[in-house]
Amino acid sequence: MTSLINVLRTGISRYWGVILVLGIWQLWVSVTGVNAIVMPRPLDVLRDLVGNPSVYLHNGGQTLGLAVAGLAAGMALGTLIAAVAWFSRLLSGMLVPLAMIFSSIPVVALIPVIARILGYNLTTVFAIIVIISFFPAFVFTSAGLRALPRGSEDLFHVLGANKMSKFLHLVLPAAVPNWMIALRLAAPSAILSAMVAEFLMGQSGLGYLFRQSAGDFDTERAFGTSVVATMISVISFTLSLQAERRVSARWR
Secondary structure (H helix, E strand, O other): OHHHHHHHHHHHHHHHHHHHHHHHHHHHHHHHOOOOOOOOOHHHHHHHHHHOHHHHHHHHHHHHHHHHHHHHHHHHHHHHHHHHHHHOHHHHHHHHHHHHHHHOOOHHHHHHHHHHHHOOOHHHHHHHHHHHHHHHHHHHHHHHHHOOOOOHHHHHHHOOOOHHHHHHHHHHHHOHHHHHHHHHHHHHHHHHHHHHHHHHHOOOOHHHHHHHHHHOOOHHHHHHHHHHHHHHHHHHHHHHHHHHHHHHHHHO
16 A cells, blocks of 8 residues: 555646646536537546547557568668678768668658558558658768777787777677667657558558547547557657666766
8 A cells, every 4th residue: 555655746736737737638628518529538538548448458469570670671781781881981971871761751741652662551551650760860870880998999900900900899789879760769759650551551550440430430449549549659768868878877
């Protein structure tokens, strides 16, 4: 009982701002009597979340699984291309400008093009997540590969290390903190990009559930979908931030 009270006290002290907003929202909707189609009450959204867990778990699990797989593939691809660019100045001069130009294209504009190539299915959703995750990994890893400790290159030169040995024992470890920053930035974006792709062309997942609910004027479920997506994004960002801090502390 004491531990439960402590948890409640901690939650209220940390998230009192969110609780205040929800309270004002509930009071405003109740007093004004605004139609639930326009603005549902927070308690109705909570009731739908608690009463239909299988709907949210099924669609949220798909979105999360696609986001994690796409994030892993995008991070791996970005790291690989950054490493290839480090070995070759010619490739670096070609890949870096292309990556910068490609990263400036809005994801909404990419989806129809990729869908025409891969089809209107989960493969396209996965490809979108890979592309969105690729750019942070490539940019930050490339920067990390060039940010070597002062004097370290001279030491490896004196020791007669070849380029591969220098890359494996000096350059690649030096890029790890930057790689963790890329992971922190890409993790929430992977969830968002998965939802956008599912919203535009998916047949399941949180994005599709939001589109279907909004089309049916089921605003409680649409808001519930947004709550689940927000929670997944916050959790992914928090986990990646903790991982980044641990790695950075070890690399100091």
